[in-house]
Amino acid sequence: MPVFAGSELTCLRGDRLVFTGLEFRIAPGGALVLLGPNGSGKSSLLRVMAGLLKPLRGTLGWDGVSIADDADGHRARVQYVGHLDAVKPVLTAAENLAFWAALAGAGDPAANARTALDRLGVPHIAAVPGRYLSAGQKRRLNLARLLAAPAALWLLDEPTVALDRAAIALFEGLIAEHRAQGGMVVLSTHTDIATPGGEALHLDDFTPYADEGEGDGYEEEEGAAA
Ligand SMILES: Nc1ncnc2c1ncn2[C@@H]1O[C@H](COP(=O)(O)OP(=O)(O)OP(=O)(O)O)[C@@H](O)[C@H]1O
Numbered sequence: 001m002p003v004f005a006g007s008e009l010t011c012l013r014g015d016r017l018v019f020t021g022l023e024f025r026i027a028p029g030g031a032l033v034l035l036g037p038n039g040s041g042k043s044s045l046l047r048v049m050a051g052l053l054k055p056l057r058g059t060l061g062w063d064g065v066s067i068a069d070d071a072d073g074h075r076a077r078v079q080y081v082g083h084l085d086a087v088k089p090v091l092t093a094a095e096n097l098a099f100w101a102a103l104a105g106a107g108d109p110a111a112n113a114r115t116a117l118d119r120l121g122v123p124h125i126a127a128v129p130g131r132y133l134s135a136g137q138k139r140r141l142n143l144a145r146l147l148a149a150p151a152a153l154w155l156l157d158e159p160t161v162a163l164d165r166a167a168i169a170l171f172e173g174l175i176a177e178h179r180a181q182g183g184m185v186v187l188s189t190h191t192d193i194a195t196p197g198g199e200a201l202h203l204d205d206f207t208p209y210a211d212e213g214e215g216d217g218y219e220e221e222e223g224a225a226a
Helices: 042-050 071-077 093-103 109-119 135-148 165-180
Strands: 004-013 016-026 031-035 057-062 078-081 153-157 184-188 199-202
Touching: 004 042, 016 031, 016 042, 016 199, 031 042, 042 078, 042 153, 042 184, 057 071, 071 078, 078 135, 093 109, 093 135, 109 135, 135 165, 165 184
Parallel strands: 031 184, 031 199, 078 153, 153 184
Antiparallel strands: 004 016, 004 057
């Protein structure tokens, strides 16, 4: 059974030490909920977990194999939904999803796209260009990626922002289904998202003391986007 784990993780953004000595472990069917105030490092940790940001120190492993030694394998098992929109404005909702499905190697990307939009309760937006979608519709479209391009590990940055109550309930059902099939979920949130049996990880438990950093701590990373 694969286990996704991080050990002694330290993260630097610009010249700011965001967290240090962070540990986590997640098994098939598991859920990890990242909690903490603004700026405590939830998005940074998700990006580290996705392999998009290199930790300053520490290791990440999947089934005992270092992610650093198997970047392609890790990319294939991860679906990362950040809070910046990944919706291409000139493509329709269905084309956006089919693009993601094709990238993940789906046999019939258009069919995956249709099914995913149905499951997210928005089949009617299939032919609507991304630029005309409402904030909540865009969010549903981003989450539909999880179904159109399936992956074992879902990494979700504030996934319920802009969602209405019905969509949140629907999304909680999708998480439960994914976990029941052995999938894993890590998500950050400032609200309650039902993840029965999930574990909470409080980022502020790993915040270094102020004098451990250097400078003003707000120097931007080279070529980085949060
Ligand atoms: N590209 C960047 N360059 C420099 N510093 C950054 C960059 N991105 C984030 N940071 C800093 O890293 C720290 C952690 O930010 P992060 O976005 O991970 O926090 P968060 O817990 O997700 O916050 P929120 O709850 O507001 O979304 C913050 O102090 C932020 O200013």
